[in-house]
Amino acid sequence: MGEAVERYPLGRDTAESKRLNEQHKLLIEIVDGAIDSTIPLDRISSVADVATGTGVWLWDAQQALCKVADGSARYFHGFDISSAQFPAALNEIELSVHDVLTPFAPEHRDRYDLIHVRLLVTALGESEFETAVQNLLSILKPGGYLQWVEIDYTPLYDPKNTHHPKAMPMIQSWTKYMDQNNISRNAPIAVAKAFETAGLVEVVNRPFLVRGREDIKARAQAWELGFWSTVMPLVLKRTGEAANSDEASEKANGIIADLAAAFAHGEVIDVRFRTVIGQKAN
Numbered sequence: 075m076g077e078a079v080e081r082y083p084l085g086r087d088t089a090e091s092k093r094l095n096e097q098h099k100l101l102i103e104i105v106d107g108a109i110d111s112t113i114p115l116d117r118i119s120s121v122a123d124v125a126t127g128t129g130v131w132l133w134d135a136q137q138a139l140c141k142v143a144d145g146s147a148r149y150f151h152g153f154d155i156s157s158a159q160f161p162a163a164l165n166e167i168e169l170s171v172h173d174v175l176t177p178f179a180p181e182h183r184d185r186y187d188l189i190h191v192r193l194l195v196t197a198l199g200e201s202e203f204e205t206a207v208q209n210l211l212s213i214l215k216p217g218g219y220l221q222w223v224e225i226d227y228t229p230l231y232d233p234k235n236t237h238h239p240k241a242m243p244m245i246q247s248w249t250k251y252m253d254q255n256n257i258s259r260n261a262p263i264a265v266a267k268a269f270e271t272a273g274l275v276e277v278v279n280r281p282f283l284v285r286g287r288e289d290i291k292a293r294a295q296a297w298e299l300g301f302w303s304t305v306m307p308l309v310l311k312r313t314g315e316a317a318n319s320d321e322a323s324e325k326a327n328g329i330i331a332d333l334a335a336a337f338a339h340g341e342v343i344d345v346r347f348r349t350v351i352g353q354k355a356n
């Protein structure tokens with residue numbers, strides 16, 4: 075029997091780890107910092123980052139919490155389905171392999187004041203957000219905060235929301251791939267609904283735009299170009315637009331050259347971020 079193909083389209087090599095770390099620096103400028111400013115830092119002593127990747131968010135969360143000079147000891151734990159991108163050494167941060175779609179071990183139950191999740195959109199099917207949130211809820215302390223940052227791709231499907239013609243080949247292949255793989259068009263909505271279903275309270279869903287942010291425009295374009303360059307060969311193979319790896323890489327090169335031309339004309343692909351925050355009832 076063949077191995078199940080992972081939905082997640084990104085690799086886990088050194089180049090991808092570097093891309094994730096660079097992406098993190100941009101994302102915390104797009105959204106409201108590593109820890110959303112609505113979360114009271116003085117109430118946070120144990121922190122989990124689920125689908126942590128390289129653990130880069132944990133490092134920044136640790137720095138932010140260090141500045142709260144209340145002398146209390148803090149605990150940090152990263153979980154990911156794969157250890158391939160775990161760093162060799164992270165100061166006072168524990169790391170474990172764990173699939174968010176399965177229940178956490180009993181020692182983590184009701185343990186965390188803050189759980190952060192970011193960018194699982196391409197790894198989970200639309201219907202899997204609820205299972206993930208149920209599992210996360212079990213490791214959240216009563217009164218603790220769940221902060222989940224996701225991408226809303228619906229502007230790519232909206233014919234009224236125009237993009238430069240040279241960006242369209244990328245958008246067409248990417249949206250085809252998303253639909254074929256049951257990837258959520260609007261993951262923040264799926265997350266927010268899963269929060270409500272799980273009984274999280276005080277749920278907020280904060281929007282953050284990328285297009286129109288002149289202060290970060292060049293970095294946003296470089297990030298978008300980097301992301302779609304990374305995934306496009308696999309996308310073309312999985313959608314059947316390329317028959318083999320050679321054809322996929324040749325076609326991807328053309329699509330990415332067109333995307334770069336669109337960026338040279340000032341385009342920024344209109345992906346939107348949202349931070350969804352909820353609290354576990356006391």
Ligand SMILES: C[S@@+](CC[C@H](N)C(=O)[O-])C[C@H]1O[C@@H](n2cnc3c(N)ncnc32)[C@H](O)[C@@H]1O
Nearest residue numbers: 094125126127154155156172173174192193197
């Ligand atoms: C796009 S990366 C984001 C990493 C990190 N959250 C960040 O923002 O830098 C997605 C991560 O989710 C992990 N992942 C995919 N499916 C998962 C699952 N079912 N449970 C836990 N982690 C998962 C991948 O291994 C990868 O590290």
